[in-house]
């Protein structure tokens with residue numbers, strides 16, 4: 001029998017180290033702080049760009065919702081528009097009929113409605129391959145779009161929801177013509193949602209999502225209820241998508257059937273392809289690049305901007321990705337080599353053996 | 361009463377009968393080895409026990425409770441954890457994060473979405489204990505993907521151990537580990553707490569006979585011999601199997 005350190009008393013320094021290290025993972029990096037300072041500075045820096053900035057903030061929040069399921073739980077979806085749309089209509093209807101007048105309360109309620117739809121439909125995407133998930137999520141949003149079209153007496157059908165009157169936010173700030181308040185409102189909501197999302201991904205729950213994305217078999221084998229974790233994040237993601245949809249309705253005082261469109265969900269994948277997934281900022285950065293690229297190309301060639309967006313997409317996916325992945329692999333390689341070298345310094349013997357067995 | 365018991369356990373893959381009427385009985389606190397040639401169905405039995413596979417017939421009892429229909433994660437909560445013959449690790453996480461994940465999960469904070477990982481002293485204390493027991497201290501901050509194979513193998517066991525199982529199933533824990541890293545691994549297996557019941561699948565007969573107090577031999581999906589190590593070692597049929605001779609079982 002060999003005795004181990006297990007019977008020895010715990011090393012208090014190590015326990016503190018572990019706690020400190022785990023907490024440090026979630027600390028805001030300077031780069032993040034700069035990002036948000038710049039985001040809020042945009043309110044004063046670009047007063048003539050409020051409209052596109054506002055759309056960007058909404059798209060960013062929408063993309064963040066997809067990143068939560070795609071980047072953290074590995075669920076691909078072409079149906080985020082279902083949640084965006086249902087909350088868009090819900091917030092429009094409650095404002096139109098004066099059911100919930102205060103926009104912030106209406107926003108939260110819209111998010112809850114979308115989350116409820118997310119919860120119910122989550123069971124459809126639990127099982128199945130990526131392709132199944134794409135089709136099921138797409139199908140759900142198409143069906144909802146058709147339902148909204150069918151009940152035109154409520155939704156306004158193809159003409160869109162008219163006569164929506166949005167009360168001032170918190171009874172004080174009304175949505176002005178220049179879009180200043182609208183943008184500030186969207187930006188604050190985006191920030192609050194981002195902080196919540198960030199909190200989630202650094203929590204034990206968030207860690208369990210990353211683990212089941214990496215290896216669902218093992219996640220279940222260490223006691224994680226994989227199914228319920230997926231249901232939970234899908235629900236949260238739907239709620240975020242809903243809040244984005246409600247923001248659009250509230251800031252435009254209008255809602256039309258295109259909130260359910262396939263294009264809207266597809267744009268989202270584009271945004272995440274541009275910005276990357278699994279680090280929360282992908283949706284935000286992707287949305288900024290996508291919106292400004294769209295804006296810039298549209299001023300160059302108003303008619304054919306989609307051609308250029310398409311081209312950019314193809315280039316990113318075919319050329320960029322491999323190159324980017326190449327860079328990442330190279331960076332990882334050098335970090336690993338550095339690690340090995342340090343390892344060799346510290347433990348010459350085990351390093352030699354470790355290298356040999358690495359290929360297994 | 362055995363802590364773990366199977367009754368007429370059977371698994372068919374199409375035409376292959378990978379487990380045929382297996383009646384396995386593991387005593388509390390046992391060091392039980394399950395041996396048999398490649399393809400005998402050992403991993404299949406572990407997969408059935410842990411719920412990765414559903415049996416086509418038979419029952420599984422854990423501490424007298426029928427767990428045949430329990431989901432894999434529920435069996436972990438009921439006190440049974442396993443390792444995999446081929447590493448199943450979270451390659452993008454560090455050993456610290458992986459073990460932290462298991463410990464959080466076990467202490468019931470796994471669904472906690474507001475607190476940061478590691479903010480609970482109970483969790484960190486336990487992480488430290490597991491990290492030290494499995495000699496992962498010096499690599500705990502590395503990405504799992506770049507660890508030496510021996511360390512990965514230790515982590516494989518550490519993740520199962522961190523579930524604090526009363527029954528621990530080890531599927532060829534030493535497989536593929538180079539000779540020089542082997543000692544460390546075997547030492548940690550030997551030092552597993554006595555109160556944890558261990559069911560070990562292993563090909564290395566030296567390890568099996570030094571470790572086990574009971575041995576079951578599986579051949580072609582069926583339990584073939586079951587007994588104390590001395591008896592199994594003497595059994596001519598077992599010798600025949602391990603010498604690769606023809607069987608008329």
Ligand SMILES: Nc1ncnc2c1ncn2[C@@H]1O[C@H](COP(=O)(O)OP(=O)(O)O)[C@@H](O)[C@H]1O
Nearest residue numbers: 373376378396397398399400401402403404405
């Ligand atoms: N998922 C599966 N599908 C089909 N056949 C399988 C599957 N898993 C195992 N088998 C078959 O079952 C038999 C037993 O395999 P296994 O349990 O892995 O054996 P052991 O672990 O004893 O080497 C083999 O013939 C194998 O090919």
Ligand SMILES: [Mg+2]
Nearest residue numbers: 402403404445
């Ligand atoms: Mg096997």
